[in-house]
Amino acid sequence: xxxxxxxxxxxxxxxxxxxxxxxxxxxxxxxxxxxxxxxxxxxxxxxxxxxxxxxxxxxxxxxxxxxxxxxxxxxxxxxxxxxxxxxxxxxxxxxxxxxxxxxxxxxxxxxxxxxxxxxxxxxxxxxxxxxxxxxxxxxxxxxxxxxxxxxxxxxxxxxxxxxxxxxxxxxxxxxxxxxxxxxxxxxxxxxxxxxxxxxxxxxxxxxxxxxxxxxxxxxxxxxxxxxxxxxxxxxxxxxxxxxxxxxxxxxxxxxxxxxxxxxxxxxxxxxxxxxxxxxxxxxxxxxxxxxxxx
Numbered sequence: 001x002x003x004x005x006x007x008x009x010x011x012x013x014x015x016x017x018x019x020x021x022x023x024x025x026x027x028x029x030x031x032x033x034x035x036x037x038x039x040x041x042x043x044x045x046x047x048x049x050x051x052x053x054x055x056x057x058x059x060x061x062x063x064x065x066x067x068x069x070x071x072x073x074x075x076x077x078x079x080x081x082x083x084x085x086x087x088x089x090x091x092x093x094x095x096x097x098x099x100x101x102x103x104x105x106x107x108x109x110x111x112x113x114x115x116x117x118x119x120x121x122x123x124x125x126x127x128x129x130x131x132x133x134x135x136x137x138x139x140x141x142x143x144x145x146x147x148x149x150x151x152x153x154x155x156x157x158x159x160x161x162x163x164x165x166x167x168x169x170x171x172x173x174x175x176x177x178x179x180x181x182x183x184x185x186x187x188x189x190x191x192x193x194x195x196x197x198x199x200x201x202x203x204x205x206x207x208x209x210x211x212x213x214x215x216x217x218x219x220x221x222x223x224x225x226x227x228x229x230x231x232x233x234x235x236x237x238x239x240x241x242x243x244x245x246x247x248x249x250x251x252x253x254x255x256x257x258x259x260x261x262x263x264x265x266x267x268x269x270x271x272x273x274x275x276x277x278x279x280x281x282x283x284x285x286x287x288x289x290x291x292x293x294x
Contacts, residue, residue: 002089005030007057010245011067011077021279024113026064027246028095029083030055034156037228038182041082043218052291054087055097068106076283077103077133080113091118100125109133109286113179115156117165123172130174134283139166140179140208142188144196151232163200170205175282177201177208177272182215186239187221189213189252195265202269208278209271211230211260212250249275276281 011026031054034042042051057063079085085096100122103110110129112119119137129135139162142150149159156163169176178201183189194211201209217225230237244250252258266273272281 001106003053003092004058005055005192006150006229007060007063010057011068011071012058014078020078020111020138020275021076021134021283022078023073024071024108025078026077026083026099027082028057028060028064028079028099029087029089030057032083034084034153035088036115036153036156037232038118038152038184038215038221038225039110040218040221041123041217042224043221045218046082048082049060054083054095056138057166060095061098061102064102067151068102070106070234071106072110074107074133076109078111078113078134079253080138080202084114084116085112086114086118090116091121094156097122104129109135111136111137111138111233113140115153115162117157117161117168120165121134123169123174126169126174127172134262134286136282137174137176138179139163139169139237140181141200142180142183143199144193144200151203154255155173159197159200163204166201167204167208169206175207176214176292177206177210177278179211180209183213183252183258184215185243185250185252186236187233189258191261192257194258194262198262198269198271202271205270207281208263209266209273210278211259211273211274213255214249216243216249217269218248222246230248 003255011024014022014025030048031051033054090096101111126135141159143159144151146158146160166176166194180197198209272278
């Protein structure tokens, strides 16, 4: 059985709507089982103990229903920032699916971030939401090569499976794209990797690719990340320490070159890559109240 943890509220107001134009956040689960070596959510500042163990918030659906009832203004509810809403437990429990059904019932939109093809199970609910409110699905892909994705995201679906999920969502009319972040310096920051992901995204019918050419490192997450680098990529930890020391933001030394190549490739393939353009595109047609970002 999955462990339950107490919660008083789940749907909370976003601090700002610049991040993909969302007005609310929703995290049903705590912790994540993907084991991604770079995950910022492992950082001490978030206070998630035993991060690799997934737990669910007790009475989550009742709390979400009550939260939505109390909201004066509908908006887009983001999920997936701190814990993937489509972890292995979700296949049986269906808390995320039922939460999406509640969003639809109360006329809220949805913005999902995930690494799991399980999101395609809920295409019917996403289509239902899309009939009245904006819907956005962001699928994280950091490595074009499946072997590399397995090494940096050991328990997540392979990149190829995620790209297939993007294709299924796009064919179903869901506004879908790729989060190309983080791009790990000295490991994923090659033209072959970045342009490979852009090509796969375009071929799958994605509407956008949003990148970050680097990685962040904070207390606890830093130690975990560097230890994993030492295990799987001997010599890379030392390279990081020489280049970045204790820096929080570790931008790829090739970031400028990669951005130019990335921008050109996206333009050629008709992919959006600027945040305001992505927000405008997925919210178009839903009224001025859904365009608060501008």
